[in-house]
Amino acid sequence: MAAGEPGMTEQADTLSLDNIRNVLVRLEETILFGVLERAQFRQNPVIYQPGGVGRELGGESLVQYLLHESERSHAKVRRYTSPDEHPFFHDLPAPILPAAVYANPLRPNTININDRIWAAYVGEIVPFLCAPGDDGQWGSSAVNDVYLLQALSKRIHYGKFVAESKCRARPEQYDSLIRSSDADGLREAVTDAEVERAVLDRVARKAATYSRELEAMPGQSVADHAAVRDLYARWIIPMNKDVQVLYLLERR
Amino acid sequence: MAAGEPGMTEQADTLSLDNIRNVLVRLEETILFGVLERAQFRQNPVIYQPGGVGRELGGESLVQYLLHESERSHAKVRRYTSPDEHPFFHDLPAPILPAAVYANPLRPNTININDRIWAAYVGEIVPFLCAPGDDGQWGSSAVNDVYLLQALSKRIHYGKFVAESKCRARPEQYDSLIRSSDADGLREAVTDAEVERAVLDRVARKAATYSRELEAMPGQSVADHAAVRDLYARWIIPMNKDVQVLYLLERR
Numbered sequence: 001m002a003a004g005e006p007g008m009t010e011q012a013d014t015l016s017l018d019n020i021r022n023v024l025v026r027l028e029e030t031i032l033f034g035v036l037e038r039a040q041f042r043q044n045p046v047i048y049q050p051g052g053v054g055r056e057l058g059g060e061s062l063v064q065y066l067l068h069e070s071e072r073s074h075a076k077v078r079r080y081t082s083p084d085e086h087p088f089f090h091d092l093p094a095p096i097l098p099a100a101v102y103a104n105p106l107r108p109n110t111i112n113i114n115d116r117i118w119a120a121y122v123g124e125i126v127p128f129l130c131a132p133g134d135d136g137q138w139g140s141s142a143v144n145d146v147y148l149l150q151a152l153s154k155r156i157h158y159g160k161f162v163a164e165s166k167c168r169a170r171p172e173q174y175d176s177l178i179r180s181s182d183a184d185g186l187r188e189a190v191t192d193a194e195v196e197r198a199v200l201d202r203v204a205r206k207a208a209t210y211s212r213e214l215e216a217m218p219g220q221s222v223a224d225h226a227a228v229r230d231l232y233a234r235w236i237i238p239m240n241k242d243v244q245v246l247y248l249l250e251r252r
Numbered sequence: 253m254a255a256g257e258p259g260m261t262e263q264a265d266t267l268s269l270d271n272i273r274n275v276l277v278r279l280e281e282t283i284l285f286g287v288l289e290r291a292q293f294r295q296n297p298v299i300y301q302p303g304g305v306g307r308e309l310g311g312e313s314l315v316q317y318l319l320h321e322s323e324r325s326h327a328k329v330r331r332y333t334s335p336d337e338h339p340f341f342h343d344l345p346a347p348i349l350p351a352a353v354y355a356n357p358l359r360p361n362t363i364n365i366n367d368r369i370w371a372a373y374v375g376e377i378v379p380f381l382c383a384p385g386d387d388g389q390w391g392s393s394a395v396n397d398v399y400l401l402q403a404l405s406k407r408i409h410y411g412k413f414v415a416e417s418k419c420r421a422r423p424e425q426y427d428s429l430i431r432s433s434d435a436d437g438l439r440e441a442v443t444d445a446e447v448e449r450a451v452l453d454r455v456a457r458k459a460a461t462y463s464r465e466l467e468a469m470p471g472q473s474v475a476d477h478a479a480v481r482d483l484y485a486r487w488i489i490p491m492n493k494d495v496q497v498l499y500l501l502e503r504r
Contacts, residue, residue: 029462033285040278053329056348066325073321077305077314079391096308100388136352139331209461210281 017105017165020158023084027155028203031236032210032228034148035129039227042135047142048122062142063122063149070146086157088114088149106160111246113239114153120235121149128234129227155236159243166190167248178252183245190244196237204229269357269417272410275336279407280455283488284462284480286400287381291479294387299394300374314394315374315401322398338409340366340401358412363498365491366405372487373401380486381479407488411495418442419500430504435497442496448489456481 046052047062057065068089071080075092079085083104126145166189167174177185207225298304299314309317320341323332327344331337335356378397418441419426429437459477 029285029288033281036281054349057329062329066329069325070322073318073325074391074395077309077318077391077394079395082391097306139326139329139334142329143326143331 016103017161017168020161020165023161024155024158024199025202027151027158028206030151031148031155031231032203032207034144034151035228035231036210038126038141038144038148039129041130041137041141041144042133043126043130044134044136044138044141046134047138047145048126053138062138063145066142067146067149070150084154084158084161086112086114086153088118088153106164106247107251109160109247109250111157111160111243111250113156113243113246117149117153117156117239120239121145121152125231125235128230152236156239157243159240160247162240163190163244163247163251166244167251174248178248181249183249186245186248187241190241190248199237200229200232203232268355269413269420272413272417275413276407276410276451277454279403279410280458282403283400283407283483284455284459286396286403287480287483288462290378290393290396290400291381293382293389293393293396294385295378295382296386296388296390296393298386299390299397300378305390314390315397318394319398319401322402336406336410336413338364338366338405340370340405358416358499359503361412361499361502363409363412363495363502365408365495365498368494369401369405369408369491372491373397373404377483377487380482404488408491409495411492412499414492415442415496415499415503418496419503426500430500433501435501438497438500439493442493442500451489452481452484455484 050061050064051057051059053062060068071087071089071092074080075087075094076096078095078097078100080087080092081095081099081102083102083106167178170189173189174186177189204226207228211225302313302316303309303311305314312320323339323341323344326332327339327346328348330347330349330352332339332344333347333351333354335354335358419430422441425441426438429441456478459480463477
């Protein structure tokens with residue numbers, strides 16, 4: 001199909017297994033940037049409370065409302081038909097653009113752990129990244145939350161592509177673990193401590209570089225750059241691994 | 253009013269004149285990041301053509317549609333009641349949150365040059381930043397365009413705060429230029445070649461730093477880092493200066 005026509009292959013390159021590392025490295029910038037932005041503001045817990053900013057948002061919290069609205073409009077332009085995109089809400093409108101044909105290396109699957117990502121974000125990650133209290137910057141904080149939640153979801157669910165790639169590289173090993181539904185064995189098989197350390201080191205180095213730029217500003221407080229490394233170590237890498245295992249258990 | 257209540261002072265710090273430089277320096281990261289992201293993709297001109305991706309978007313282009321939807325939901329949570337935010341569309345819904353009370357150092361004014369920013373973006377900046385052609389990455393390109401357009405609009409309209417600050421620092425000089433509606437004189441008065449050079453140097457340095465991180469990835473093409481400097485020199489700084497002059501001409 002000619003490029004430029006509706007229905008053409010979208011993101012063929014991005015979704016190829018060769019390209020996984022590039023996508024993940026680019027997402028590090030996105031996440032790092034989102035963390036530095038969000039950490040400027042206080043936790044502002046009221047923006048996560050259903051009805052917290054008023055009765056006018058249909059009972060949703062401010063962040064739920066903005067994320068929901070973003071997903072509604074993106075669903076209409078077929079964002080969630082792409083195998084690397086996962087919505088937080090499940091009552092989204094159908095795409096109004098013709099379906100794109102994706103070069104999709106994944107097996108059909110139903111994995112979506114956004115409920116867990118949401119709970120970890122609101123309950124653990126925001127308190128970890130931001131100072132307690134309310135500075136009134138509700139709108140800016142909530143817009144940043146939407147940005148970060150979408151980036152975290154994409155990064156964590158990329159585990160599907162990572163798992164597919166590992167599985168194709170060592171079919172015998174994985175086929176036997178999958179056939180016996182051995183979740184612990186699969187978790188061990190997908191774990192590469194050296195790669196994890198390299199990711200954490202790279203993220204820490206980038207955060208230090210970018211924080212230095214920001215610290216050059218008088219009166220500007222920035223997130224401790226170790227925060228991004230810890231975000232990867234405590235939440236992103238473990239949940240990414242969970243996605244890998246869930247995906248492989250479904251891959252029969 | 254207590255923090256955390258609807259109607260509290262939002263962004264009091266951000267909008268103080270002392271804080272202008274910090275806001276502008278932070279926006280450099282936002283713009284730089286948006287440029288590096290958008291430049292991954294080709295121009296994809298179809299996403300700017302009204303009706304280009306199908307008749308289902310009410311005759312809007314894909315980018316218009318996504319920007320319009322973003323502005324509709326942000327208007328509901330009162331983004332455009334903040335003096336540093338300017339919408340591209342003028343048929344937005346009223347806020348459904350109670351109005352915030354802003355510490356607003358600006359004089360009442362009607363300046364909004366987003367029509368010009370839009371025209372420059374679609375007609376000049378995208379062709380300047382991105383390789384010609386269509387790679388099918390319509391959704392990703394359009395989402396990035398919304399991000400960049402909103403950042404550019406904020407950066408350029410910050411000229412209002414810059415102008416207010418300059419005017420307060422030298423009231424006699426500016427009062428006389430304003431009383432005689434001397435646009436050329438005002439443009440000359442707000443121009444500081446040394447500051448402009450420092451901005452361009454800083455942006456170029458940051459772009460070089462970030463590009464180096466990205467270039468470390470095999471097979472990853474990144475925008476020429478001079479591109480961000482040129483974006484500032486050719487579009488952002490001149491349009492920011494236009495906003496300063498327009499604001500001062502209205503400041504009687």
